[in-house]
Amino acid sequence: MKDIYFFIGTKAQAIKCLPLINKFLETEAFNVSIVDSGQHVEIVEDILKKTNKSVEKIRVFKNTTNISTFKESLKWLIYFIFNFLLKKSKQVNNNNVGLCIVHGDTLSTLLGLFWGKKNKLDILHLESGLTSYKLFQPFPEEIIRRIVSKFSDVLICFDNEALGNLSTRFKDSKKEIKRVSENTIIETIDLGNNKISNNIATVTLHRTENIISKKKLNKFIEFLDNVSKTHTINWYLHEPTKNYLNKFNITVPKTIKLFDLLEHDKFIDELKKSDIIITDGGSIQEECYFLGKKTIIWRNTTERSYALNNNMFVSGFDSEESLKFISSTKLYNEKSFKSKTSPSQEIIDYLIEIY
Structure with a gap:
């Protein structure tokens, strides 16, 4: 044995x-x-x-x-x-x-x-x-x-x-x-019940290279503030992200709702309801890929090329292009599948x- x-x-x-x-x-x-x-x-x-x-x-x-x-x-x-x-x-x-x-x-x-x-x-x-x-x-x-x-x-x-x-x-x-x-x-x-509630944007950000720079954090928050003109922003904060927001004394606009992390099953439910997901997380990218969600990956590149489709956009930290992607109404029928x-x-x- x-x-x-x-x-x-x-x-x-x-x-x-x-x-x-x-x-x-x-x-x-x-x-x-x-x-x-x-x-x-x-x-x-x-x-x-x-x-x-x-x-x-x-x-x-x-x-x-x-x-x-x-x-x-x-x-x-x-x-x-x-x-x-x-x-x-x-x-x-x-x-x-x-x-x-x-x-x-x-x-x-x-x-x-x-x-x-x-x-x-x-x-x-x-x-x-x-x-x-x-x-x-x-x-x-x-x-x-x-x-x-x-x-x-x-x-x-x-x-x-x-x-x-x-x-x-x-x-x-x-x-x-x-x-x-x-x-x-x-x-x-659970790939069922994937019904979108209009205009919800679910957000996470936790990668070291994205949170240790005050300039990068402020740019990301400015981008979210622009997204909030058309969507309700629900940002689920990892503890290191909270720490750096406090360290840099960054005030997050009231247009962005802040939440603690959820249990995995509950977070998946939030992804399913969302019109758009904005994340730098590799695992969340994979989840959104399988769920067929419209997703902005807030990175220059992703190592998970297998978890990309037409509903996903690698931002390259370009706020303007990301906003264009969000405003595009087309959602490709690339819903997830069960192996x-x-x-x-x-x-x-x-x-x-x-x-």
Whole structure:
């Protein structure tokens, strides 16, 4: 029997790993544990309550609230490195063959790689192969992706471009590379009841490069203020975004309604009702793609080219062109689809095959 350790720290990681965790729990071929890094501790714990069965949880943190400031991040990293990397004691039983599953491109992804190596586990990198082809864009996500894929044993991707990137980069290695039909996020979305409530614009912004610059934040808010002339703006704020708005003493116009983040299911309902979504989030881009929503991606480029269609516009931070896109009335019939197979089941079948 193989031991599976999911190393999870962020909201997106918990959401995308949950279907795979539940599929693992349906089979008796694996022992499943969840290692919680504590990065988004309050949010992750709520999401992971939805596992189909009770799961052993390993906590590698001491904070009780989400990590949302640079100071908190530094303390969190030092605590983790000293207690779980430098100390000689291990946190796993190596009697069975073990696999540590890490997801994406966050600091928790990188820590999961280190933790898995420390405990002599094979590493599976989920959502591997994404790249901007520019080392420092986005920062630090692109660097983390490259490091984690280089030192992982199994690489799971979701589209042909990512598969090509991995196959080219690691053509002479012994890595196991597998493309599955869709991103596991498709298994978390109820695609029904996609009825639009006129003139609602749902907004998120959280990428480091977009929130650490006062100039960029002010430009984004000015853009939203213009959008508010035709739409009701509902901006759901990540904690780091709140922190930088406060740090820069930025006053958000009353035309823009501010909200805390919602539970995932409730947020999906808000996306469904929205006439337009404005976001810099990769996971939200994917959700909007599957839901067939009219979406502005507030970035210069996106690594998720597989999650683009005619209803989506990569803004390049061009407010004028973005406003033109919003005002265009045409909504292409590119509604989402449900994969005939479960991406999570495909991953498990592949692991049974190679192990």
